[in-house]
Amino acid sequence: MRVLEIASEAIPFAKTGGLADVAGSLPAALARLGCDVTLVIPAHREALAKGITIEPAGIGFDVPIGERREPARILRARVPGGFDALLVDHPGFFDRPALYGDYPDDAARWMFFARAAAELSARLEAPFDIVHSHDWQAGLVPALLKLLPPVVPAATRTVMTIHNMAYQGSFPAGDMPLTGLDWRYFNWKQMECHDRVNLLKTGIVFADLVTTVSPTYAREIQSSPGGCGLEGVLAQRSGTVAGIVNGIDTVAWNPATDPYLPRPYGATDAAAGKQAAKAMLHARLGSAPPDGRALVAFVGRLAGQKGIGLVVDLLHRLAGSGRARFVVLGAGDAHWEGELSHAAAVHPGAIDVVIGFDEGLAHLVQAAADLFLVPSLYEPCGLTQLYAHRYGTLPVVRATGGLVDTVVDVSPDTVRSGTASGFVFQAVDGSELEQAVLRGLDAHADRDLWDRLVQQVMGLDWSWASSAREYLRLFERTLAEPSLEA
Numbered sequence: 417m418r419v420l421e422i423a424s425e426a427i428p429f430a431k432t433g434g435l436a437d438v439a440g441s442l443p444a445a446l447a448r449l450g451c452d453v454t455l456v457i458p459a460h461r462e463a464l465a466k467g468i469t470i471e472p473a474g475i476g477f478d479v480p481i482g483e484r485r486e487p488a489r490i491l492r493a494r495v496p497g498g499f500d501a502l503l504v505d506h507p508g509f510f511d512r513p514a515l516y517g518d519y520p521d522d523a524a525r526w527m528f529f530a531r532a533a534a535e536l537s538a539r540l541e542a543p544f545d546i547v548h549s550h551d552w553q554a555g556l557v558p559a560l561l562k563l564l565p566p567v568v569p570a571a572t573r574t575v576m577t578i579h580n581m582a583y584q585g586s587f588p589a590g591d592m593p594l595t596g597l598d599w600r601y602f603n604w605k606q607m608e609c610h611d612r613v614n615l616l617k618t619g620i621v622f623a624d625l626v627t628t629v630s631p632t633y634a635r636e637i638q639s640s641p642g643g644c645g646l647e648g649v650l651a652q653r654s655g656t657v658a659g660i661v662n663g664i665d666t667v668a669w670n671p672a673t674d675p676y677l678p679r680p681y682g683a684t685d686a687a688a689g690k691q692a693a694k695a696m697l698h699a700r701l702g703s704a705p706p707d708g709r710a711l712v713a714f715v716g717r718l719a720g721q722k723g724i725g726l727v728v729d730l731l732h733r734l735a736g737s738g739r740a741r742f743v744v745l746g747a748g749d750a751h752w753e754g755e756l757s758h759a760a761a762v763h764p765g766a767i768d769v770v771i772g773f774d775e776g777l778a779h780l781v782q783a784a785a786d787l788f789l790v791p792s793l794y795e796p797c798g799l800t801q802l803y804a805h806r807y808g809t810l811p812v813v814r815a816t817g818g819l820v821d822t823v824v825d826v827s828p829d830t831v832r833s834g835t836a837s838g839f840v841f842q843a844v845d846g847s848e849l850e851q852a853v854l855r856g857l858d859a860h861a862d863r864d865l866w867d868r869l870v871q872q873v874m875g876l877d878w879s880w881a882s883s884a885r886e887y888l889r890l891f892e893r894t895l896a897e898p899s900l901e902a
């Protein structure tokens with residue numbers, strides 16, 4: 417099966433969050449299952465500065481954007497996972513310090529990207545069976561392939577995967593001509609939402625198959641507030657909205673081989689490996705060496721979604737207790753950066769805050785931590801709780817989205833049955849998070865119980881194997897069915 421994956425970011429080229437992890441590792445997993453996979457991403461400045469061998473692919477064409485024609489030059493890189501990445505190069509649009517940034521030309525640059533990707537899907541040597549769009553930046557592609565025939569063969573099927581309903585790519589109606597599609601599609605059943613062009617809605621409406629990144633999130637988004645206004649559109653497609661939990665890249669995230677750790681470890685020597693990681697982390701952060709207190713960590717975007725307000729509240733509740741140390745690594749909202757730095761200043765010796773995006777430090781924190789906080793207000797899948805498991809770190813999560821599907825609360829029953837994998841709390845409430853963390857700290861103080869929990873979570877298999885098979889099964893089913901009528 418020939419599969420074209422389209423995303424706005426992907427490891428190892430450019431990353432701001434979990435989408436990059438998925439868009440970079442799902443193609444490799446599909447390739448392992450025998451698919452012939454190509455990935456399309458923008459040639460972001462970050463991607464070109466990584467030192468990866470990237471060469472001209474010998475493909476270039478103009479993309480009409482409104483009255484203008486913008487040149488797309490295609491670059492190619494062979495990714496070790498066994499697939500080709502094609503990078504859409506347009507320095508005017510993508511040679512920028514940040515991947516996203518509320519740029520005034522966002523409509524033009526992302527519509528350009530989607531239109532270039534759609535064009536590419538028709539230009540490459542052999543036709544694709546599946547053209548798979550991720551998130552709103554690629555949401556226009558299913559509509560372009562359906563409405564501008566015969567760009568690709570009738571046998572091609574389109575798939576739209578939603579990683580986050582809150583980001584929809586909503587632009588003023590006046591940007592409709594940039595899509596290249598007729599105004600008649602600007603209606604409430606297709607591309608329009610609240611008088612604006614909505615690219616996520618477009619993808620949902622026109623794709624043959626719609627998926628999201630966990631079964632619980634697939635249910636949540638079909639009603640309010642999870643659907644963020646698109647619940648009606650999704651509910652209409654409920655028969656085709658599948659939820660598949662993300663896999664993780666078990667090579668990049670492996671404590672036994674991780675180059676960011678001072679001492680590799682597995683399930684049998686996790687305590688020693690984590691102790692060494694703690695020592696390295698604190699040395700690197702310039703804070704006091706490990707002192708026997710448990711380490712509670714948070715790594716994530718400093719955005720409302722992530723429950724960062726609950727994290728700040730927790731720091732003030734527990735940092736003075738002497739029972740734990742805290743480390744926070746994150747970048748994003750300046751308000752939360754300030755709140756975190758303030759918490760660290762008023763509780764010296766208990767909290768380390770690092771503002772910034774640092775892949776190596778994220779690995780080291782996962783290895784050093786005992787408890788890992790994911791108190792999200794909503795979470796489509798979440799990857800950091802899965803990385804935590806692999807590194808022998810117990811996640812503390814709120815019961816929402818993919819966190820429900822991947823973490824089983826520690827209780828006498830689940831410990832006995834060997835399924836316990838973290839500490840779960842229900843409400844968006846500081847005292848509930850505090851109670852969950854205190855349960856975690858109590859468990860940490862019970863060496864036998866803790867060793868058992870660490871062994872248990874390190875034995876969990878979050879590799880792509882079963883999730884990629886699930887994608888493949890859905891792709892096959894979609895290919896066997898007639899294409900959705902536009």
Ligand code: ADP
Pocket residue numbers: 432433434435437715716717745746747772773774775778797798799800801
């Ligand atoms: P989301 O995609 O919503 O941000 P995920 O849990 O799916 O959440 O993925 C987050 C990814 O981004 C993980 O790989 C995590 O380690 C990484 N990450 C988030 N913030 C940082 C940071 N400040 N530094 C390094 N890595 C980060």
Ligand code: GLC
Pocket residue numbers: 433434435438579580629662795796797798799818
């Ligand atoms: C989004 C979601 C996150 C998910 C990631 C990858 O960024 O917020 O929950 O894990 O996409 O699918």
